[in-house]
Amino acid sequence: MPHLSRLNSLALTIALVIGSPLVFAAQPVAQPAAAASAKAPLPLEELRTFAEVMDRIKAAYVEPVDDKTLLENAIKGMLSNLDPHSAYLGPEDFAELQESTSGEFGGLGIEVGSEDGNIKIVSPIDDTPASKAGIQAGDFIVKINGQPTNGLTMTEAVDKMRGKVGQKITLTLVRGGGAPFDVTLTRANIQVKSVKAQLLEDGYGYIRITQFQVKTGEEVAAALAKLRKENGNKKLKGIILDLRNNPGGVLQSAVEVVDHFIKKGLIVYTKGRLPNSELRFSATGKDLSEAVPLVVLINGGSASASEIVAGALQDQKRGVVMGTPSFGKGSVQTVLPLNNDRALKITTALYYTPNGRSIQAQGIVPDIEVNRAKITREQDNEYYKEADLQGHLGNGNGGADKPTGSGTKAKPMPQDDDYQLSQALSLLKGLSITRGN
Incomplete structure (x- = not known):
């Protein structure tokens, strides 16, 4: 199951109070809102319309629908129309949110969101099935196990991506407007070191x-x-x-x-x-x-x-x-625990x-x-050096000669293939030199 992706249409969590019992929103946070709402008169006409809609759905919908389902869907709709980050969290969603901040959860290791009705990968998490498979931020998921995602809600798409640890799932992705391609992942129990x-x-x-x-x-x-x-x-x-x-x-x-x-x-x-x-x-x-x-x-x-x-x-x-x-x-989102292991995640x-x-x-x-770029290293034959010349003078301060090929081959490092990182390191070196370090 994708990390946090069920929770809202753009699952990027900066929670003022998530993940720890010490920082969960307590009852005093909710009280001022309740007091404010008590002063305003109830919108009786809208409440009558709401009750009438429920009755009509129960009477005329093609399949029976119970009150609990209708009311939970109404709550979800109430929150989802506020902003992309407010959401009603059922027991599974609430547990997933708590797991994600503890650093251990089951899933693919991707943050997903919604853009113009399409499912977009916001970020793959390091050392997870998604990052190891080469999935990148900005990729669009157009199919899940061969079924198009067009028209699916975020919750529906995530439900299709959820599953047991060890099961395989195939995502069809589109990157940068190119042709669709398939990536097969194995769901894993992900332990993320942050x-x-x-x-x-x-x-x-x-x-x-x-x-x-x-x-x-x-x-x-x-x-x-x-x-x-x-x-x-x-x-x-x-x-x-x-x-x-x-x-x-x-x-x-x-x-x-x-x-x-x-x-x-x-x-x-x-x-x-x-x-x-x-x-x-x-x-x-x-x-x-x-x-x-x-x-x-x-x-x-x-x-x-x-x-x-x-x-x-x-x-x-x-x-x-x-x-x-x-x-x-x-x-900033505040998590307000409700009864029966449910909660509201609301922008406050x-x-x-x-x-x-x-x-x-x-x-x-x-x-x-500094934009992202690929580093291509040229094969450059070393120049013939003074130390290669027969009869050359030794160094005035002593020390060994340094002829062609005398340098040691450095072990691969992250900055070798990461242009932005290499530029950051170069800047640090410049700052160090000018500060006399």
């Missing part, structure tokens, strides 16, 4: 966050410690924070990540109709990054919590944001960067725009 870290070169660290889960802040702290240890317990020369194709997640985790990179200042604030929805988050003075030069990579698949991190670091002049403009989801606020920017429907514009 943070990966490694040294790209001596002194230059790389941290990739695939999504913001409950423990992502802790994982980034551990990653920074790991990089320093691998660097001989010396301060790094620079760090690349990769948020590309990161669909978002838990707001508190995004705040914790930024807190690891700045000493002081505002990180993000939210504004909504309810007093409880107006929150401000500021740095606590940790800055585990030791203030080393920072480059943040984003693209069109970077959404919600990713945009909070990129926007905060950009506004605080802490790092250079590089890549392509982000997705532009600047709204917009979030703003430290400088007061709303990212909603606009996104983060990178400081340096």
